[in-house]
Amino acid sequence: MGSIGGAELPKIEKMQTASAREEKILVLVRLRPLNEKEIVANEVADWECINDTTILYRNTLREGSTFPSAYTFDRVFRGDCSTRQVYEEGAQEVALSVVSGINSSIFAYGQTSSGKTYTMMGITEYTVADIFDYIHRHKERAFVLKFSAIEIYNEGIRDLLSTDSTTLRLLDDPEKGTVVEKVTEGNTKELEPSKGLLSVCEAQRQIGETVLNEKSSRSHQILRLTIESSAREFIGKENSTTLSATVNFVDLAGSERASQSLSSGARLKEGCHINRSLLTLGTVIRKLRDSKLTRLLQPALGGNARTAIICTLSPARSHVEQTRNTLLFACCAKEVTTKAQVNVVMSDKALVKHLQRELARLESELKSPAPASSTSDYAALLRKKDIQIQKAVVGPHPNQQAGHLWEDEYEDSGSNMAEPYHLQDNTDDHSVSDGTSSLMSIGKNIVRSNSCQSLEDTAVGPAEDIDDYCKEVQCIEMDETARENKFEPHSISTGENEATLALTMFGASGLQISTPTSGHREVSRMQNGFTYDMLEQRLHHVQRTIDALVSHEPDGTSPPTLATDMSSSRSMKLTRSWSCRENLMTGSSPYLGKAEQIESTPPNGFDKQLFWEAGQSQSIKTSADGDIPSIQTFVEGLQEMAKQEYEKHLVDGQGGQHQGPSKERNAKQADAEEASNLREKFDANKHVEDLDAIDRMIAEGEARYNKWRHPDPYIVPWAPGGSKFTRNPTPPAGIEILYDYGREDND
Ligand SMILES: Nc1ncnc2c1ncn2[C@@H]1O[C@H](COP(=O)(O)OP(=O)(O)OP(=O)(O)O)[C@@H](O)[C@H]1O
Numbered sequence: 001m002g003s004i005g006g007a008e009l010p011k012i013e014k015m016q017t018a019s020a021r022e023e024k025i026l027v028l029v030r031l032r033p034l035n036e037k038e039i040v041a042n043e044v045a046d047w048e049c050i051n052d053t054t055i056l057y058r059n060t061l062r063e064g065s066t067f068p069s070a071y072t073f074d075r076v077f078r079g080d081c082s083t084r085q086v087y088e089e090g091a092q093e094v095a096l097s098v099v100s101g102i103n104s105s106i107f108a109y110g111q112t113s114s115g116k117t118y119t120m121m122g123i124t125e126y127t128v129a130d131i132f133d134y135i136h137r138h139k140e141r142a143f144v145l146k147f148s149a150i151e152i153y154n155e156g157i158r159d160l161l162s163t164d165s166t167t168l169r170l171l172d173d174p175e176k177g178t179v180v181e182k183v184t185e186g187n188t189k190e191l192e193p194s195k196g197l198l199s200v201c202e203a204q205r206q207i208g209e210t211v212l213n214e215k216s217s218r219s220h221q222i223l224r225l226t227i228e229s230s231a232r233e234f235i236g237k238e239n240s241t242t243l244s245a246t247v248n249f250v251d252l253a254g255s256e257r258a259s260q261s262l263s264s265g266a267r268l269k270e271g272c273h274i275n276r277s278l279l280t281l282g283t284v285i286r287k288l289r290d291s292k293l294t295r296l297l298q299p300a301l302g303g304n305a306r307t308a309i310i311c312t313l314s315p316a317r318s319h320v321e322q323t324r325n326t327l328l329f330a331c332c333a334k335e336v337t338t339k340a341q342v343n344v345v346m347s348d349k350a351l352v353k354h355l356q357r358e359l360a361r362l363e364s365e366l367k368s369p370a371p372a373s374s375t376s377d378y379a380a381l382l383r384k385k386d387i388q389i390q391k392a393v394v395g396p397h398p399n400q401q402a403g404h405l406w407e408d409e410y411e412d413s414g415s416n417m418a419e420p421y422h423l424q425d426n427t428d429d430h431s432v433s434d435g436t437s438s439l440m441s442i443g444k445n446i447v448r449s450n451s452c453q454s455l456e457d458t459a460v461g462p463a464e465d466i467d468d469y470c471k472e473v474q475c476i477e478m479d480e481t482a483r484e485n486k487f488e489p490h491s492i493s494t495g496e497n498e499a500t501l502a503l504t505m506f507g508a509s510g511l512q513i514s515t516p517t518s519g520h521r522e523v524s525r526m527q528n529g530f531t532y533d534m535l536e537q538r539l540h541h542v543q544r545t546i547d548a549l550v551s552h553e554p555d556g557t558s559p560p561t562l563a564t565d566m567s568s569s570r571s572m573k574l575t576r577s578w579s580c581r582e583n584l585m586t587g588s589s590p591y592l593g594k595a596e597q598i599e600s601t602p603p604n605g606f607d608k609q610l611f612w613e614a615g616q617s618q619s620i621k622t623s624a625d626g627d628i629p630s631i632q633t634f635v636e637g638l639q640e641m642a643k644q645e646y647e648k649h650l651v652d653g654q655g656g657q658h659q660g661p662s663k664e665r666n667a668k669q670a671d672a673e674e675a676s677n678l679r680e681k682f683d684a685n686k687h688v689e690d691l692d693a694i695d696r697m698i699a700e701g702e703a704r705y706n707k708w709r710h711p712d713p714y715i716v717p718w719a720p721g722g723s724k725f726t727r728n729p730t731p732p733a734g735i736e737i738l739y740d741y742g743r744e745d746n747d
Pocket of ligand 1: 031032033035079110111112113114115116117118119252253254255312
């Protein structure tokens, strides 16, 4: 039996370790019975589940219709299936991954009154009950549960556990990802009577009246449960580890188009926001895009999470178009891949050792300016990226000889380079599902290696593996002589975490593209000397941090002493979170609008980088922990900065405002490739009867998508800053459009 930190691992993990890692989103379809209104209106039920995986459209009048009549998914549920059945035979396995340290999300998607809330209330209730049951059966582990509930209404976020109706902001936290600022976190006791809590949330939820559903919910609701657990016998010990994961229950607003619910005025505006979010969600199936909903749920849409989507349908003939749209969305969702990991948080002591090893490696880098063996990889990567950007912006390198050499290198390694627009669209913490993983995403996985253990890694003897990993980190002792003489070559250079270091180097290199007004652009600050200068600065910075942590001297002036008891650092007063600090250091975050950036709080007598808001640490607090600064957070903060800088360069150089013709070509090519991939996937779908109809839908979808992506001067659906339309294109026949072409407001 596997264990982490000596305790038994959840059974579910053992189930998953063999098969999980990269997996498709689980797509479930739930057909509800005709409701009273529909029965009174003599509605006909046109949809039928013919087995556990296929739903069929049975309209005898459909002769000549070009739409497919059969759709196949992971599981379909008939109108007479109970929610418990939907849970046990569908969402349960994904939802309960959370007790194994694996993030999970369950979405409900469908038109208004199709049964999303009805389904999600049950799913949430059953999941919470199972989690408590699990906790009661695993006394050997200590659990901490946190619970939050928000709604997103008109792109404003509201806390459903608070009576305060102020809208909350989203923050990009290097450790936790995108988080809602100041959201109320309920504790275990409040959670236990989950039914009560859920109805409070439901009552709080924004409800508007529409023709379709008198109680129609016009907002997205996200209930989030975070579970952390540690083996009791290891708590407070050096090699203690913590599993930490969240499960999201997402009840989306109705997906129907605004016109069908006769929306107008304020309601139309709501409809626009809802449709925008849903459009975005749909688009996320192809590309990760921006809305509050998708920012918050990005990990569930292609990142470190297991995800299930329950698409709810009305069988009524009058809703056939919406039902088809929902099924189309479900077909797209089937193609989304996520890459879940077990999230293991290491103890701070182990992280100090890890930092020290990084430091040793950086020292070694500094002493080996001539690239050799592993270091040549970083230098080569840096040069290749330089060439890539330069090619995009200025064409051939001014130095013909060097330019040719570099270009050759670039050509050779082209397949390793992520597509610019691929990178641009995966700006956060998301493992990319295809093999072209950007350097950023590779780096992130390795960066997170001290906090995330992949399922593959834990597949055989998870306990031993993780403990061994901790031991391995711990056994690399810092050579004090080398610490005092920082610029002597250091023998510890294992070659591990190459991508991490490469990222750090990119982050440190100050790689910049200047765009002189003369019209000719040049790449500057790319000399090795500069890179090493920055690297050296970074090295000092890391060294100071370690010294300060180890010596527990507020100004870091005391000589570092490894023998110092690490626990002494726990009395440090920490006053600011990492996300604030990051803004202070980088000036701005590429992810946050100005309004969303926090004013930095002046540091309080200690190393500027080490202020940590008490209570913000994600780790489980044990009696021994107190208000410890998270060294891991520090490391990840550094790496996040590096990642952001790197991404910023990519955006500036390849996909952003300075997009050159060659990049435009790349983007077009990427679009074309994507379209052809999509077509192949649909062609390969043998379950769909009418391939011609699918072809047509794909072509229409592509046309719409391209129009959205490359808007002409007249149609600017969601251009930054918003824009008015001067003409209203006729929607393509066949598929209803989830977003509203008539939108005129600036959000
Ligand atoms: N599978 C089902 N079996 C029986 N009744 C159902 C089922 N699904 C939904 N209903 C009923 O249909 C009505 C509408 O359901 P619900 O409120 O869950 O829809 P919704 O999709 O959440 O709508 P909205 O988007 O407006 O929030 C409710 O009265 C609910 O009890």
